[in-house]
Amino acid sequence: MQRKTRKTVTKLPPGLIGNPYLIPNSNRIYANDKKAKIARDILERYTGSPVERFRKQIILTNFEYYLDRFHTICGDEKTKGSAMQVVHSDSADVSIVDFSIGSPTAALIIETLSTVDPKAVLLLGMCGGLHRSLKVGDFVLPTAAIRDEGASRHFLPPQVPALPTFKIQKFVSEIIVEKGHDYRTGVVHTTDYRFWEFDDVFKAQLYEERALAIDMETATLFIAGFASKVPIGALLLVSDLPLQRNGIKTKKSAKAVFREFTDLHLEIGIKSMSEIATRGEHIRHYKW
Numbered sequence: 001m002q003r004k005t006r007k008t009v010t011k012l013p014p015g016l017i018g019n020p021y022l023i024p025n026s027n028r029i030y031a032n033d034k035k036a037k038i039a040r041d042i043l044e045r046y047t048g049s050p051v052e053r054f055r056k057q058i059i060l061t062n063f064e065y066y067l068d069r070f071h072t073i074c075g076d077e078k079t080k081g082s083a084m085q086v087v088h089s090d091s092a093d094v095s096i097v098d099f100s101i102g103s104p105t106a107a108l109i110i111e112t113l114s115t116v117d118p119k120a121v122l123l124l125g126m127c128g129g130l131h132r133s134l135k136v137g138d139f140v141l142p143t144a145a146i147r148d149e150g151a152s153r154h155f156l157p158p159q160v161p162a163l164p165t166f167k168i169q170k171f172v173s174e175i176i177v178e179k180g181h182d183y184r185t186g187v188v189h190t191t192d193y194r195f196w197e198f199d200d201v202f203k204a205q206l207y208e209e210r211a212l213a214i215d216m217e218t219a220t221l222f223i224a225g226f227a228s229k230v231p232i233g234a235l236l237l238v239s240d241l242p243l244q245r246n247g248i249k250t251k252k253s254a255k256a257v258f259r260e261f262t263d264l265h266l267e268i269g270i271k272s273m274s275e276i277a278t279r280g281e282h283i284r285h286y287k288w
Contacts (some may be wrong), residue, residue: 029111029228036115043112047097048081053088056119057273059096059266060109060221065258066124069266070096084109092270093277103151103192106217110224110232120168120276120283121232123221124269126239126257127188127213128249130206136253137261139176139183139268140212140236141169145219149192152223162190162219163226167283168233172272176235179268186212188236190219197242206243213238231283235272237265 029035040051061067067085071078075087075096083105085098099109113121127140134140145162147153152162176183189211196202196214206214218234225232239257241247249257276283 029114039112040115042108043115044081046081046083046112047086048079049086049088051116053077053095054086054113054116054118055088055090055093055095055277056117057094057277058113058118058121059094059269059273060121060123060125061096061098062101062125062217063258064098066262066266067096067098069262070270073263073266074270089270092274094270094273102216103149103190103220106220107151107155107224110221110230111228114228114230118230120165120171120273121221121225121230122168122172122269122273123218123232123234123236124265125215125217125234125236127215127218127236128240128242129213129238130189130243131184131186131212132244134184134213134238134241136238136240136257138238139181139265140188140238141173141176141183141185142188142213142218142234142236143169143185144187145222146187146189146209146211147219147223149190149216149220151192151220155223155227160223160226162222164222164233165225165231165283167281168231168272168276171276172233172235172268175268175272175275179264181264181268183235184212188212188218188234189214190216192216197248203243214242235265235269237261 025031029039043051067087071087074089074092076090078087086095088095099105142164147162189206189209213236221232240249
C-alpha cells in the first residue's frame with residue numbers, strides 16, 4: 001500500500017497572520033547568517049571589489065561621473081562588477097559606490113553594505129526642486145522622506161517614517177557652513193513613478209504634501225538603513241525644477257549640472273565622511 005506524505009505547513013507567529021508588513025526578526029540581515037553570506041557574495045560580485053577593501057565611511061551615488069571625479073580627487077583603485085562600480089580612497093578613508101538608479105537597487109546596496117558594518121553612509125544624490133524658492137544647484141538636506149515607492153514596505157510597516165541618521169546630517173550641515181554655502185531642510189518625496197511630470201493629479205498631490213523636492217531613492221535608503229542597522233544620511237543637489245516651465249531635466253542640462261556642481265558636492269561629502277572617520281563619536285543612537 002502506497003504511503004501518503006504529509007504536506008508541511010509553515011506556521012506564522014500570531015502577530016504575522018494577516019499582516020504582510022510585520023517582518024520576522026530572523027529575516028533581518030544582521031540576524032540571518034545565511035542571508036549575510038549571500039549578501040557579501042553579491043556585494044563582491046556586483047562591485048568587483050573584495051569586501052575587505054570597503055572603508056567604514058561610504059558615499060553612494062547614482063552617477064559614474066561622480067565616481068570618476070572622486071577617483072581623480074582622492075581615489076586609489078577603481079573596480080567594476082556585474083552591476084555597480086566602486087572606488088576606494090585610503091587617504092580619505094572613504095569608499096564611493098555607484099549603485100545605479102531606483103528604489104530596488106537602493107534597498108539592495110544598503111543590505112549588502114551592512115555586511116561590512118559601515119560607520120556612516122551618505123547619499124550624494126540629485127533631486128527635482130518642487131518649492132518655488134529653489135534653484136538649480138541648491139543643496140537639500142532631507143529631514144524626512146515620503147515613502148511613495150514599493151521597496152521600503154519590505155523592511156518596515158508603512159506607518160514608520162523614513163528618517164536619516166541625525167548625526168550624519170549634522171556633520172554634513174557643519175561642513176556646508178564651513179565652506180560658506182547654504183542649504184535647505186525639509187521633506188523629500190521619494191517615488192518609483194517615472195514621468196510623473198505629465199500627471200496633473202500626482203502634481204496636485206505633491207503640492208498638498210508640501211514636499212520640498214522629489215527623488216527616487218532617499219526614503220528607501222533611510223528605511224532599509226534603519227532596518228539593517230546602517231547609519232545613513234543624504235545630501236541632495238537640485239538638478240532640475242520639474243514643476244516650472246521648461247524645467248524638466250534634459251541631457252544638455254544634466255551635463256551642465258555635472259560640470260558646475262559635482263566637485264563641490266563631492267568635496268562636502270568626502271570631508272563629512274573623513275571627519276566622521278577621525279572623530280570618536282558614536283553615530284548610531286539606538287539598537288533594536
